[in-house]
Amino acid sequence: MRYWWVNQNQTYRHEIDGGYLWSPKKNKNQARNQFYENMREVSPGDLIFSFKDTRIAAIGIAESYCYESPKPVEFGTAGSYWENIGWKVKVRFTPLANSIRPKDHIALLLPFLPKKYSPLQPNGNGLQSVYLAHVNSDLASELINLIGAEVSPLLDAAQTVQPIAADDLDFSELQIESEIYLDPAIRETEKLALVRARLGQGIFKERVRKIETRCRVTGVDNPVHLIASHCKPWRDASNEERLDGENGLLLTPSIDHLFDRGFIGFENNGQLIISPVAHRPSLQRMGIDINSTTNVGAFTQGQKSFLDFHRESVLLQVRAI
DNA sequence: TGCTGCGCTTT
DNA sequence: AAAGCGCAGCA
Numbered sequence: 001m002r003y004w005w006v007n008q009n010q011t012y013r014h015e016i017d018g019g020y021l022w023s024p025k026k027n028k029n030q031a032r033n034q035f036y037e038n039m040r041e042v043s044p045g046d047l048i049f050s051f052k053d054t055r056i057a058a059i060g061i062a063e064s065y066c067y068e069s070p071k072p073v074e075f076g077t078a079g080s081y082w083e084n085i086g087w088k089v090k091v092r093f094t095p096l097a098n099s100i101r102p103k104d105h106i107a108l109l110l111p112f113l114p115k116k117y118s119p120l121q122p123n124g125n126g127l128q129s130v131y132l133a134h135v136n137s138d139l140a141s142e143l144i145n146l147i148g149a150e151v152s153p154l155l156d157a158a159q160t161v162q163p164i165a166a167d168d169l170d171f172s173e174l175q176i177e178s179e180i181y182l183d184p185a186i187r188e189t190e191k192l193a194l195v196r197a198r199l200g201q202g203i204f205k206e207r208v209r210k211i212e213t214r215c216r217v218t219g220v221d222n223p224v225h226l227i228a229s230h231c232k233p234w235r236d237a238s239n240e241e242r243l244d245g246e247n248g249l250l251l252t253p254s255i256d257h258l259f260d261r262g263f264i265g266f267e268n269n270g271q272l273i274i275s276p277v278a279h280r281p282s283l284q285r286m287g288i289d290i291n292s293t294t295n296v297g298a299f300t301q302g303q304k305s306f307l308d309f310h311r312e313s314v315l316l317q318v319r320a321i
Numbered sequence: 322t323g324c325t326g327c328g329c330t331t332t
Numbered sequence: 333a334a335a336g337c338g339c340a341g342c343a
Contacts, residue, residue, distance in 0.1 A: 010339040031330055128340040
Protein backbone atom coordinates (compact mmCIF):
# COMPACT_ATOMS: atom_id res chain seq x y z
CA MET A 1 0.00 0.00 0.00
CA ARG A 2 1.18 3.50 -0.79
CA TYR A 3 0.11 6.81 0.70
CA TRP A 4 -0.86 10.05 -1.01
CA TRP A 5 -1.86 13.57 -0.09
CA VAL A 6 -4.42 15.51 -2.09
CA ASN A 7 -5.15 19.27 -1.91
CA GLN A 8 -8.87 19.69 -2.37
CA ASN A 9 -9.69 23.24 -1.36
CA GLN A 10 -11.38 23.96 -4.67
CA THR A 11 -13.02 20.63 -5.41
CA TYR A 12 -13.47 18.89 -2.05
CA ARG A 13 -17.26 18.65 -2.16
CA HIS A 14 -17.39 17.34 -5.71
CA GLU A 15 -14.64 14.80 -5.31
CA ILE A 16 -15.82 13.53 -1.91
CA ASP A 17 -19.44 13.19 -3.01
CA GLY A 18 -18.55 11.86 -6.43
CA GLY A 19 -16.01 9.41 -5.04
CA TYR A 20 -13.05 10.27 -7.23
CA LEU A 21 -9.89 12.28 -7.78
CA TRP A 22 -9.53 14.21 -11.02
CA SER A 23 -6.58 16.16 -12.38
CA PRO A 24 -5.54 17.62 -15.70
CA LYS A 25 -2.64 15.91 -17.46
CA LYS A 26 -0.56 19.04 -17.96
CA ASN A 27 -0.34 22.63 -16.74
CA LYS A 28 -2.09 25.38 -18.63
CA ASN A 29 1.18 26.07 -20.49
CA GLN A 30 1.54 22.34 -21.31
CA ALA A 31 4.36 22.02 -18.80
CA ARG A 32 4.81 18.78 -16.94
CA ASN A 33 3.34 18.68 -13.42
CA GLN A 34 4.62 16.01 -11.07
CA PHE A 35 1.47 16.24 -8.95
CA TYR A 36 -0.64 15.30 -11.95
CA GLU A 37 1.84 12.63 -13.05
CA ASN A 38 1.44 10.99 -9.63
CA MET A 39 -2.16 10.12 -10.51
CA ARG A 40 -0.76 7.45 -12.81
CA GLU A 41 0.83 5.54 -9.96
CA VAL A 42 -2.17 5.16 -7.68
CA SER A 43 -3.26 1.57 -7.11
CA PRO A 44 -6.49 0.22 -5.63
CA GLY A 45 -6.03 0.01 -1.86
CA ASP A 46 -3.78 3.06 -1.61
CA LEU A 47 -4.62 5.49 1.21
CA ILE A 48 -5.18 9.17 0.47
CA PHE A 49 -5.07 12.05 2.97
CA SER A 50 -7.52 14.72 1.88
CA PHE A 51 -6.37 18.26 2.76
CA LYS A 52 -8.85 21.12 2.89
CA ASP A 53 -8.95 24.45 4.77
CA THR A 54 -5.57 23.72 6.44
CA ARG A 55 -6.83 20.39 7.80
CA ILE A 56 -6.83 16.73 6.87
CA ALA A 57 -10.59 16.50 6.58
CA ALA A 58 -11.05 13.01 5.17
CA ILE A 59 -9.28 9.80 4.25
CA GLY A 60 -9.81 8.09 0.95
CA ILE A 61 -9.14 4.58 -0.25
CA ALA A 62 -8.41 4.20 -3.94
CA GLU A 63 -10.73 1.77 -5.69
CA SER A 64 -9.36 1.90 -9.23
CA TYR A 65 -6.23 2.56 -11.19
CA CYS A 66 -5.90 5.85 -13.02
CA TYR A 67 -7.63 6.29 -16.35
CA GLU A 68 -8.27 9.01 -18.87
CA SER A 69 -11.49 10.93 -18.24
CA PRO A 70 -13.12 14.24 -19.18
CA LYS A 71 -13.20 17.04 -16.60
CA PRO A 72 -16.20 16.54 -14.30
CA VAL A 73 -18.97 18.96 -15.31
CA GLU A 74 -19.86 19.51 -11.66
CA PHE A 75 -16.59 21.42 -11.16
CA GLY A 76 -18.30 24.39 -12.81
CA THR A 77 -16.10 27.47 -12.59
CA ALA A 78 -13.58 25.79 -10.26
CA GLY A 79 -10.48 25.16 -12.32
CA SER A 80 -11.96 26.65 -15.46
CA TYR A 81 -8.43 26.85 -16.88
CA TRP A 82 -7.97 23.08 -16.68
CA GLU A 83 -7.99 21.24 -19.96
CA ASN A 84 -10.97 19.04 -20.70
CA ILE A 85 -9.24 15.65 -20.69
CA GLY A 86 -7.45 14.51 -17.57
CA TRP A 87 -6.80 11.64 -15.15
CA LYS A 88 -9.35 10.08 -12.85
CA VAL A 89 -9.10 7.62 -9.96
CA LYS A 90 -12.10 6.23 -8.11
CA VAL A 91 -11.85 6.78 -4.37
CA ARG A 92 -14.05 6.05 -1.37
CA PHE A 93 -13.72 8.94 1.07
CA THR A 94 -14.57 8.93 4.78
CA PRO A 95 -14.73 12.31 6.55
CA LEU A 96 -12.76 12.43 9.79
CA ALA A 97 -14.16 13.37 13.19
CA ASN A 98 -10.65 14.33 14.30
CA SER A 99 -9.62 16.46 11.36
CA ILE A 100 -6.09 17.30 12.40
CA ARG A 101 -4.28 20.50 11.43
CA PRO A 102 -0.79 19.50 10.28
CA LYS A 103 0.58 22.97 11.02
CA ASP A 104 -0.15 22.36 14.73
CA HIS A 105 2.21 19.37 14.62
CA ILE A 106 4.81 20.60 12.18
CA ALA A 107 7.73 20.01 14.57
CA LEU A 108 6.77 16.35 14.67
CA LEU A 109 6.22 16.07 10.92
CA LEU A 110 9.14 18.17 9.66
CA PRO A 111 11.78 15.41 9.78
CA PHE A 112 9.69 13.24 7.49
CA LEU A 113 8.91 15.79 4.79
CA PRO A 114 10.66 15.03 1.49
CA LYS A 115 13.20 17.47 0.03
CA LYS A 116 11.21 17.78 -3.16
CA TYR A 117 7.47 17.63 -3.95
CA SER A 118 6.54 18.02 -0.29
CA PRO A 119 2.86 18.68 0.41
CA LEU A 120 3.78 21.09 3.21
CA GLN A 121 6.07 24.08 3.60
CA PRO A 122 8.62 23.92 6.44
CA ASN A 123 6.31 26.22 8.44
CA GLY A 124 3.42 23.78 8.10
CA ASN A 125 1.41 25.72 5.54
CA GLY A 126 0.20 24.03 2.39
CA LEU A 127 1.29 24.85 -1.14
CA GLN A 128 -0.89 26.02 -3.98
CA SER A 129 1.28 24.16 -6.46
CA VAL A 130 0.46 20.75 -4.97
CA TYR A 131 -2.29 18.46 -6.13
CA LEU A 132 -1.47 14.81 -5.48
CA ALA A 133 1.74 14.39 -3.47
CA HIS A 134 3.40 11.13 -2.50
CA VAL A 135 3.55 10.50 1.27
CA ASN A 136 6.30 8.22 2.54
CA SER A 137 5.41 5.58 5.12
CA ASP A 138 7.11 7.43 8.00
CA LEU A 139 5.09 10.57 7.38
CA ALA A 140 1.97 8.45 6.91
CA SER A 141 2.50 6.74 10.29
CA GLU A 142 2.81 10.10 12.02
CA LEU A 143 -0.36 11.39 10.41
CA ILE A 144 -2.26 8.20 11.21
CA ASN A 145 -1.08 8.39 14.83
CA LEU A 146 -2.26 11.99 15.11
CA ILE A 147 -5.67 11.22 13.67
CA GLY A 148 -6.09 8.24 15.98
CA ALA A 149 -8.33 5.22 16.25
CA GLU A 150 -10.77 6.08 13.49
CA VAL A 151 -8.13 5.23 10.89
CA SER A 152 -7.91 1.55 11.86
CA PRO A 153 -11.10 0.36 10.16
CA LEU A 154 -10.06 2.29 7.05
CA LEU A 155 -6.70 0.55 6.99
CA ASP A 156 -8.51 -2.77 7.25
CA ALA A 157 -10.88 -1.82 4.46
CA ALA A 158 -7.92 -0.85 2.27
CA GLN A 159 -6.54 -4.39 2.58
CA THR A 160 -9.66 -5.91 1.05
CA VAL A 161 -10.58 -3.38 -1.62
CA GLN A 162 -12.17 -4.84 -4.73
CA PRO A 163 -10.69 -2.90 -7.67
CA ILE A 164 -13.31 -1.21 -9.84
CA ALA A 165 -12.97 -1.03 -13.62
CA ALA A 166 -12.86 2.28 -15.46
CA ASP A 167 -16.45 2.27 -16.66
CA ASP A 168 -16.70 5.84 -17.94
CA LEU A 169 -14.08 5.14 -20.62
CA ASP A 170 -16.68 3.17 -22.56
CA PHE A 171 -19.22 5.89 -22.01
CA SER A 172 -17.07 8.67 -23.45
CA GLU A 173 -16.10 6.51 -26.44
CA LEU A 174 -19.74 5.74 -27.19
CA GLN A 175 -20.41 9.46 -27.07
CA ILE A 176 -17.70 10.09 -29.66
CA GLU A 177 -19.11 7.25 -31.73
CA SER A 178 -22.56 8.80 -31.87
CA GLU A 179 -21.02 12.12 -32.90
CA ILE A 180 -19.35 10.32 -35.80
CA TYR A 181 -22.69 8.79 -36.83
CA LEU A 182 -24.34 12.21 -36.82
CA ASP A 183 -21.58 14.00 -38.74
CA PRO A 184 -22.86 14.71 -42.26
CA ALA A 185 -19.33 15.46 -43.43
CA ILE A 186 -18.22 11.83 -43.07
CA ARG A 187 -19.11 9.27 -45.74
CA GLU A 188 -21.05 6.19 -44.63
CA THR A 189 -18.21 3.82 -45.50
CA GLU A 190 -15.78 5.83 -43.41
CA LYS A 191 -18.21 5.93 -40.49
CA LEU A 192 -18.28 2.15 -40.51
CA ALA A 193 -14.50 1.97 -40.76
CA LEU A 194 -14.10 4.37 -37.81
CA VAL A 195 -16.53 2.45 -35.63
CA ARG A 196 -14.89 -0.86 -36.46
CA ALA A 197 -11.46 0.68 -35.80
CA ARG A 198 -12.50 1.33 -32.20
CA LEU A 199 -12.85 -2.43 -31.81
CA GLY A 200 -9.54 -3.09 -33.56
CA GLN A 201 -11.22 -4.54 -36.64
CA GLY A 202 -12.04 -3.66 -40.25
CA ILE A 203 -9.95 -1.46 -42.54
CA PHE A 204 -7.79 -0.33 -39.65
CA LYS A 205 -6.80 -3.91 -38.88
CA GLU A 206 -6.08 -4.58 -42.55
CA ARG A 207 -3.76 -1.58 -42.64
CA VAL A 208 -1.98 -2.64 -39.47
CA ARG A 209 -1.49 -6.11 -40.98
CA LYS A 210 0.57 -4.54 -43.76
CA ILE A 211 3.10 -3.49 -41.12
CA GLU A 212 2.70 -6.09 -38.37
CA THR A 213 2.44 -9.85 -38.73
CA ARG A 214 2.00 -11.18 -35.22
CA CYS A 215 1.42 -10.25 -31.59
CA ARG A 216 4.72 -8.76 -30.50
CA VAL A 217 4.38 -10.24 -27.03
CA THR A 218 2.81 -13.68 -27.43
CA GLY A 219 3.90 -14.42 -31.00
CA VAL A 220 0.39 -15.44 -32.07
CA ASP A 221 0.12 -14.88 -35.83
CA ASN A 222 -3.36 -16.20 -36.66
CA PRO A 223 -5.38 -13.05 -37.48
CA VAL A 224 -8.48 -14.65 -36.00
CA HIS A 225 -6.97 -14.18 -32.55
CA LEU A 226 -5.51 -10.72 -33.09
CA ILE A 227 -6.89 -7.26 -32.37
CA ALA A 228 -5.52 -4.11 -33.97
CA SER A 229 -4.73 -2.04 -30.87
CA HIS A 230 -4.27 1.73 -31.11
CA CYS A 231 -1.05 3.24 -29.75
CA LYS A 232 -2.62 6.68 -29.71
CA PRO A 233 -6.04 5.71 -28.34
CA TRP A 234 -9.06 5.87 -30.63
CA ARG A 235 -10.74 8.40 -28.31
CA ASP A 236 -7.74 10.77 -28.51
CA ALA A 237 -7.00 10.37 -32.20
CA SER A 238 -8.20 12.30 -35.24
CA ASN A 239 -10.28 10.37 -37.77
CA GLU A 240 -7.21 10.06 -39.93
CA GLU A 241 -5.13 8.71 -37.05
CA ARG A 242 -7.91 6.28 -36.13
CA LEU A 243 -7.42 4.52 -39.45
CA ASP A 244 -3.65 4.96 -39.78
CA GLY A 245 -1.96 1.57 -39.88
CA GLU A 246 1.16 3.04 -38.26
CA ASN A 247 -0.99 3.74 -35.18
CA GLY A 248 -1.64 0.08 -34.50
CA LEU A 249 -0.13 -3.11 -33.17
CA LEU A 250 -1.57 -6.59 -33.60
CA LEU A 251 -2.08 -8.02 -30.14
CA THR A 252 -3.88 -10.96 -28.58
CA PRO A 253 -6.87 -9.87 -26.49
CA SER A 254 -5.28 -9.90 -23.04
CA ILE A 255 -2.17 -8.10 -24.29
CA ASP A 256 -4.42 -5.60 -26.07
CA HIS A 257 -6.15 -4.96 -22.76
CA LEU A 258 -2.86 -4.42 -20.91
CA PHE A 259 -1.60 -2.05 -23.59
CA ASP A 260 -4.89 -0.19 -23.95
CA ARG A 261 -5.14 0.48 -20.22
CA GLY A 262 -1.48 1.43 -19.83
CA PHE A 263 -0.29 -1.53 -17.75
CA ILE A 264 2.35 -2.20 -20.39
CA GLY A 265 4.05 -0.07 -23.04
CA PHE A 266 7.02 -0.07 -25.39
CA GLU A 267 10.18 1.99 -25.69
CA ASN A 268 11.00 3.12 -29.21
CA ASN A 269 13.82 0.57 -29.28
CA GLY A 270 11.34 -2.25 -28.74
CA GLN A 271 11.86 -2.82 -25.04
CA LEU A 272 8.74 -3.89 -23.18
CA ILE A 273 7.79 -1.56 -20.30
CA ILE A 274 5.84 -2.98 -17.37
CA SER A 275 4.00 -0.38 -15.31
CA PRO A 276 4.86 -0.37 -11.60
CA VAL A 277 1.15 -0.52 -10.74
CA ALA A 278 0.51 -3.63 -12.82
CA HIS A 279 -0.37 -6.81 -10.96
CA ARG A 280 2.67 -8.96 -11.73
CA PRO A 281 1.13 -12.40 -11.18
CA SER A 282 -1.71 -11.53 -13.55
CA LEU A 283 0.74 -10.37 -16.19
CA GLN A 284 2.66 -13.58 -15.88
CA ARG A 285 -0.52 -15.59 -16.30
CA MET A 286 -1.21 -13.58 -19.45
CA GLY A 287 2.08 -14.79 -20.85
CA ILE A 288 4.43 -11.92 -20.05
CA ASP A 289 7.92 -12.70 -18.83
CA ILE A 290 8.19 -10.51 -15.74
CA ASN A 291 11.61 -11.69 -14.65
CA SER A 292 13.77 -10.56 -17.53
CA THR A 293 13.70 -7.71 -20.00
CA THR A 294 11.86 -8.33 -23.23
CA ASN A 295 12.54 -6.70 -26.57
CA VAL A 296 9.80 -7.03 -29.16
CA GLY A 297 11.81 -5.71 -32.08
CA ALA A 298 12.18 -2.53 -34.08
CA PHE A 299 9.39 -0.07 -34.87
CA THR A 300 8.92 2.14 -37.90
CA GLN A 301 9.34 5.89 -37.64
CA GLY A 302 5.57 6.36 -37.75
CA GLN A 303 4.98 3.78 -35.04
CA LYS A 304 7.53 5.51 -32.83
CA SER A 305 5.65 8.79 -32.85
CA PHE A 306 2.41 7.05 -31.83
CA LEU A 307 4.28 5.08 -29.17
CA ASP A 308 5.61 8.40 -27.86
CA PHE A 309 2.00 9.38 -27.27
CA HIS A 310 1.22 6.09 -25.55
CA ARG A 311 4.11 6.46 -23.09
CA GLU A 312 3.32 10.12 -22.54
CA SER A 313 -0.42 9.81 -22.10
CA VAL A 314 -1.55 6.24 -21.48
CA LEU A 315 1.19 4.29 -19.71
CA LEU A 316 0.63 4.14 -15.93
CA GLN A 317 4.09 5.20 -14.95
CA VAL A 318 5.70 8.48 -13.99
CA ARG A 319 8.40 8.98 -16.62
CA ALA A 320 11.76 10.59 -16.01
CA ILE A 321 11.89 14.20 -17.14
C1' DT B 322 -12.45 38.83 -4.14
C1' DG B 323 -8.06 40.06 -4.34
C1' DC B 324 -3.32 40.08 -2.63
C1' DT B 325 0.88 37.63 -1.31
C1' DG B 326 3.41 33.45 -1.05
C1' DC B 327 6.44 29.49 -2.19
C1' DG B 328 8.16 25.54 -4.83
C1' DC B 329 8.58 23.93 -9.15
C1' DT B 330 9.22 24.00 -14.50
C1' DT B 331 10.55 26.24 -18.47
C1' DT B 332 13.01 29.64 -21.13
C1' DA C 333 18.47 34.47 -13.83
C1' DA C 334 13.72 35.40 -14.67
C1' DA C 335 9.18 34.47 -15.80
C1' DG C 336 5.09 31.62 -15.54
C1' DC C 337 2.18 28.50 -13.14
C1' DG C 338 -0.83 26.43 -9.41
C1' DC C 339 -6.82 22.19 -5.86
C1' DA C 340 -2.77 27.68 -0.53
C1' DG C 341 -3.69 31.13 3.14
C1' DC C 342 -5.38 35.19 4.75
C1' DA C 343 -7.87 39.56 5.16
